[in-house]
Amino acid sequence: MKKIAYYITAHGYGHGTRSCDILNALRAANPTVPIIVKTDLPIDFMKSRLSDGIDLRQGAFDVGLIQKDSINIDLDASISAIEKVYARESELIEQEVAFIQEENIGVVVADIPAIPLAAAQQAGIPNIACANFGWDWIYSEFIDHDPRWKTYMDKIRQVYEKTDLLLRQPFAEPMAAFNNQVDLPLMAKPGTTRRELITATTGSDSKKRWALLSFSSLNLDQGALETIAQLKDYELFSVEPLRWADSNIHSIPRSVVSFADILASCDVVITKPGFGIVSECIANNKPIIYSDRKNFKEYPVLVASIERFCQQAFIPNAELYSGRFKRALQDIEMASEPPEQIKDGGAELAAQHILDRLFA
Numbered sequence: 001m002k003k004i005a006y007y008i009t010a011h012g013y014g015h016g017t018r019s020c021d022i023l024n025a026l027r028a029a030n031p032t033v034p035i036i037v038k039t040d041l042p043i044d045f046m047k048s049r050l051s052d053g054i055d056l057r058q059g060a061f062d063v064g065l066i067q068k069d070s071i072n073i074d075l076d077a078s079i080s081a082i083e084k085v086y087a088r089e090s091e092l093i094e095q096e097v098a099f100i101q102e103e104n105i106g107v108v109v110a111d112i113p114a115i116p117l118a119a120a121q122q123a124g125i126p127n128i129a130c131a132n133f134g135w136d137w138i139y140s141e142f143i144d145h146d147p148r149w150k151t152y153m154d155k156i157r158q159v160y161e162k163t164d165l166l167l168r169q170p171f172a173e174p175m176a177a178f179n180n181q182v183d184l185p186l187m188a189k190p191g192t193t194r195r196e197l198i199t200a201t202t203g204s205d206s207k208k209r210w211a212l213l214s215f216s217s218l219n220l221d222q223g224a225l226e227t228i229a230q231l232k233d234y235e236l237f238s239v240e241p242l243r244w245a246d247s248n249i250h251s252i253p254r255s256v257v258s259f260a261d262i263l264a265s266c267d268v269v270i271t272k273p274g275f276g277i278v279s280e281c282i283a284n285n286k287p288i289i290y291s292d293r294k295n296f297k298e299y300p301v302l303v304a305s306i307e308r309f310c311q312q313a314f315i316p317n318a319e320l321y322s323g324r325f326k327r328a329l330q331d332i333e334m335a336s337e338p339p340e341q342i343k344d345g346g347a348e349l350a351a352q353h354i355l356d357r358l359f360a
Contacts, residue, residue, distance in 0.1 A: 002106025002358060003034040005099070007116040010040035011064025013216060014276030015131075017259075018169065018347075019111050020049035021187045022130065025351035027051040033358065036103060038116070048254045061085070061092060062113035062135065065296070070215040070272050071317060073295040075145055082152050085115075089155075093119045100125060107358045114159040121162050126357040128165045130350060132172040132275055133298050136160060141297045165357065167350045170342060171275060171305040173298070182353060187346035188276075188283035191260030198257060198265055202250035204235040211329065212263055213238045213249065214271040220244060224323030231325060237266060260284075268332055270315065270325065273302035278310070282342060287311040287335060289328045291320045308340045 004026065008019045016039065026035060031053070038059030039046065046056055063081040066074045085092075096119035100108070108120035112131035120127035136157040142149040157177045160166075166178035170186055199206045211234050220228070225247040228236060236249040239259055243251035252262055263269060263280055270289045271277045275298075281288045288310045293299045306312050313331035318324075 002104055003036060005105045005108045006037045007110040007113055008039035009062050009064050009113050014274045015111050016041045017276035018187050021347040022350045023054055024051050025347035029351045030355055048258055061115040069217040069219050071293055075142055079146055079148050097123045109354055114156040117163050118159045126164050129163050130167040132169040134160055134175050136177055137173050138297050171302055173301055184346035184349055185343040188279035190284045191264030193265045194257050194261045195265045201256055204250050208235045209233055210235050210266040212266040212269045214269050214277050227323035273299055278302055278306055282309045287332045289313045289315050289332055291315050291317055309338050309342050311335045311338055
């Protein structure tokens, strides 16, 4: 039987989250189809979200952007890393063409590295991109900073232009390089409240308001942590590996409670705008306090979606990094309900399009 090869950028957990939603929908729609996933995202993160029977393998085929933390991007480190990857472009494409042939791959799906799509195009098999933005669009913003960005923007765009199909996810830029597009509704699924288990695990007070700090990294100094400790009406949570020693912020292992269930158990989420967290806040009907994000072209697109579909409040970077959450927490209590709703079922629709290409 022909297999599906699914490539996921390691740029951020949001790419992994939404890809896992589609992979689980694929497994539910046709449990017999073999699926191989290649990504440089942490394997324990992937396993915490995936159905059994999906073959996980290490593999890095793009860089995305290198971040100093969840808010700030290191542009110089990013372009240097991209140059190293693309110095091996021909080698990596040749490697993946051989993989496609040896493993009897029938369709390649990518979120959203270009090199695996180029390999599928060279091998002559169906190739599908699945994302809400392309790296060509993201990189276009940095050309004035360093002209090297244009070289890689053009390389990536040329591959996107040849891609058979784009499954365009919500909160998307136009993605004009792709000639054949299908729009998807929301993919995230609501989690299950686990307050009793979290209370037992962390010693937290279930009667207080719970706020989740949803960041992969966040540099809070001792002064900020002392300010946060003054929020007596709230319990604060993070998800491992994010933790702060000697603080009142409870860090929860994914092995104990899944991220989706942690989010479902909290009353409010404090975060930076990202596709995954915005989707999960909508799916779980959770208020979102968001901060500004520099050098990331997706930011205004995501903010517009937050304003349409979420109960929301804003916290400036200065207040976030200093631990001054109180004003934003007061604002979110008075925030109005979201003006719009979005349909769900995106993961199932994506899975059907992928299987249609596999069996065409």
